[in-house]
Amino acid sequence: MTTDTYSSLAALEKSTITFSDGPLAILLVEDEVEAQSSLDHMARIGFATIVAMVPEAVPLSPPQGVTMVRVGWRNAAPGAAPAAVNAVARKAPGLWMHYCFNAEYLFFPFCETRTVGEMLAFHTEERRQAMLTYVVDLYTDDPKGDGAADRSQAHLDASGYFAEARLDPANRKHPLDRQLNFFGGLRWRFEEHVPPQRRRIDRIGLFRAAPGVDLHDDHTFSEPEYNTFACPWHHNLTATICSFRAAKAMMRNAGSRDAINTFMWYRSVPFEWHSQQLLDLGLMEPGQWF
Template identity: 60%
Template structure:
């Protein structure tokens, strides 16, 4: 299913937004596009929407199951604008958004579908889920110059921290149940990352509702959507394991020649399993067992 743009998709493909959860992927390049879509298909998303430039190929087996939408990923606020338009057309539906070479993991995802997980989350009166963007990178940059290798992926086992999120309306108190999270490559190589892009928290999963707006920093206009838990106990969180930062640091000429390797003493192989992320404290099962 191929659409010439978001207008065409919302005119002809709107039925894809009738039942969730729906995964939205923005392809910035051709790296692991098919793998990304298959990963989320296997997790049980009801529909897959791929926002892609026309010159990026899509595997034949995905053409009939993916809603491919011609899209310019480098337009101003590209993801923000797309998510906000889809939100307006999908009231009440759970949406997940991410980029190519990014993979959603949630507690027990090997045996439970994303729909089952979100059904439980909704029963706890939650309409959004905090996700941590966990950087992945190839072990050998000489062998994998774009820093992407599924078979030789590494992540940081430590070096993550959180700070209270300031409230511009109340300088004496930080925002309730909101934190700014840091770590990974953006922390270790912060001299190459603008300050406003160093956070690794993202509200990647949310229930669409009228008037809701995704902001540039991956938070939402409804402040309750930005909280990591409800007031009475801890809630589920998830992780988005991502090669995106590693790719960017290898693409930028300044950082490409400054960084010879992303490995350090706390690098460990990624096992592609939710248990590892749970053990490292990079997501939280809450009351879901």
């Protein structure tokens, strides 16, 4: 394992570093909560190069066999996350990459026995340059304090997910081709505590870096085809990012913390930390990959 360190995002951007081996993962660390477990999960599913955007005070240990680049970073202003992802993408033209925050975990079909590289090789053969991921909220039955992100007590919603047409901003009566807005989970059940622009659960969590293609703050890309859920001729692979991030935020915000006594409801089920459960619930699909 090797580790390179840059004091800031600006220092990374000014450096001569380039990434030539993929796929590559970007971990956006906002605090210490499950930062190490998120990093270890990335290595376990097949990412050999990980760029960790980390506040100085947060400790992280590179997993065995992983090349880690540590960059001083804080998610302190609007646009900080896409700026970090775009900066890395410009250093890695043509490479597949994944980004997520701490206390988030990427799952894809058959990830227990196949690597992310094998999946993306197939996805590339289908002439796809990006992959839709659903952010599925994780939570515990005792959300107060650190319990909001207890992996041993993780639950998720087994139903309540839905999609709406994504309309063309230039013509609000015209739906965009193969683009949908997806909703569900805590952001749906407790929507009064979530700004409207943060209620969607779709994210293009895997994409191929390309010149002129930038990530936006709403987790969409400047290239419309990147934002599609499938190609025109058949369904494609999708993946899931299982995330404690919404639960953490709701328990740290004074308004929602005092209003929410439990995240549990009649459709809460324990999370099994296995891709088959997510496939069975329809939260991702294998497409033509078997």
